[in-house]
Amino acid sequence: DTGVSQDPRHKITKRGxxxxxxxxxxxxxxxxxxxxxxxxxxxxxxxxFQNEAQLEKSRLLSDRFSAERPxxxxxxxxxxRTEQGDSAMYLCASSLDGGLRPQHxxxxxxxxxx
Amino acid sequence: AQTVTQSQPEMSVQExxxxxxxxxxxxxxxxxxxxxxxxxxxxxxxxxxxxxxxKQQNATENRFSVNFQKAAKSFSLKISxxxxxDTAMYFCALIPGTSYGKLTFGQGTILTxxx
Numbered sequence: 512d513t514g515v516s517q518d519p520r521h522k523i524t525k526r527g528x529x530x531x532x533x534x535x536x537x538x539x540x541x542x543x544x545x546x547x548x549x550x551x552x553x554x555x556x557x558x559x560f561q562n563e564a565q566l567e568k569s570r571l572l573s574d575r576f577s578a579e580r581p582x583x584x585x586x587x588x589x590x591x592r593t594e595q596g597d598s599a600m601y602l603c604a605s606s607l608d609g610g611l612r613p614q615h616x617x618x619x620x621x622x623x624x625x
Numbered sequence: 626a627q628t629v630t631q632s633q634p635e636m637s638v639q640e641x642x643x644x645x646x647x648x649x650x651x652x653x654x655x656x657x658x659x660x661x662x663x664x665x666x667x668x669x670x671x672x673x674x675x676x677x678x679x680k681q682q683n684a685t686e687n688r689f690s691v692n693f694q695k696a697a698k699s700f701s702l703k704i705s706x707x708x709x710x711d712t713a714m715y716f717c718a719l720i721p722g723t724s725y726g727k728l729t730f731g732q733g734t735i736l737t738x739x740x
Binding site: 551556561618 | 629658660662668669670671672675677716718725726727728729730731732733
């Protein structure tokens with residue numbers, strides 16, 4: 512169990528550029544979640560995958576955001592035409608099923624928009 | 626919709642003493658799951674303790690215990706014998722029983738343990 516890994520740890524980009532983040536969940540975990548966390552706040556849910564199926568997207572996820580989880584393994588989160596308001600920490604978590612089973616979080620990708 | 630409220634933005638405690646972090650929540654579900662997560666500075670979020678709503682007995686994990694008051698929709702975390710390594714942001718969170726596992730978090734409480 513190597514834990515949830517996210518890449519990159521930090522991303523600095525200019526407004527209007529596209530960015531893509533990667534998340535590698537714990538290998539046997541079938542559920543994968545993306546959250547966004549702004550400074551001093553709790554994480555907010557963005558989207559959820561069960562295996563390769565994206566089953567829910569938050570209203571926070573505008574059409575500039577897209578997420579994929581091909582083959583039910585790693586996941587990518589892409590933001591197109593980045594805006595200042597996209598600056599945040601993007602957290603990935605995975606779990607085996609749901610309910611009381613804990614979600615294991617990665618270190619996050621911190622996005623800064625210049 | 627679910628809401629989780631943590632009314633204490635910051636708390637501090639002396640090493641070896643006990644501290645209690647408050648959390649209230651609102652949900653229309655009869656069954657749900659409650660969690661406390663810890664996020665140390667610049668480190669990843671880790672689970673501290675969890676409680677299933679239909680279980681009356683309060684959960685405990687070593688120095689960490691909860692006071693779950695279902696009628697009052699309150700879920701406080703007690704940390705006994707505080708250690709310097711307990712310094713972190715603490716988040717209370719909820720998953721409705723009918724949900725696949727989407728966590729709703731509170732705003733967090735920054736806990737500082739002083740030597």
